Amino acid sequence: MKQAVSKKDALAILQESADSIRQLIGNQKYALCLTDCPAFDDVADTRIYGFSCQVQFAVSCGLLTNDEGEQMVTTLENDLEMIKQEAVDRSAQ
Template sequence: MEAISPELALDLLYEEADRIKMLIKNQQNRFCIFQCKAFEEVVDTQMYGLSRQVSFSIRLGIISNETGQQLLGDLERDLNQLYNQAYEENEINMQGKEV
């Protein structure tokens, strides 16, 4: 069995993080992002899964704790930006419907 390089492990973790971001970006119904508990739970579940993968990689010594925390922090920041963007788009759409 071949050893997994830290670079490969980190690439795989970043791919998973990108997949979570795409989940939100691809949500066509922006209103659902704020109103659908099921969508929120899916994102939370995906984030939890990634955090467990990061934790496992850290425990194996494949990536450092700092790298793992940076990956999760960057993802949380990016998700907050996506949520804020969706919120702003939703507000603009709602204001346009009121006029």
Template sequence: MVENLSKEVVINALEQDAGKIRRLIGNQKNHLCIAQCKAFEEVVDTQMFGFSKEVDFAIRIGVISEQEGQSILLNLEQELNDLYSQTYDIQKGQEG
């Protein structure tokens, strides 16, 4: 079965899972829970850990390179950091 997996299929699956994490963060951005809920941070950390394991598995079975895997993770982490920053700025603006 692994022989039938193409790089495009794996990358598409990883991007779909990354999209779920992005949507999770984006949905909470409207509620400002990101800046106030420790439990939400734990959920995101758990999702990111699971996603990193998916990427690691794809690397270990040789479907994507380590560089490609790291790029996928770094891009998602940067997007999440940007969302956190935007939310912080919005909250700060509402307080001031």
């Protein structure tokens, strides 16, 4: 049984995964003090690593270019950094 996955399908799946990570981390800024919690960085790093493995798999399958994959990971890293900075700014007030 052979199934083909389109680039559009792969991008949708990866985007859903990235959105899930953003939501998970974003929700934590209301439940935890992210600036003082080393567990936040561990969770974020673990989730980014897992996401980067998914992206690398899509690149290896030819569903994404290396540049597209790197851009997806970089965007997620930047988004999580912005969430963390919002928490830092909020705790400083």
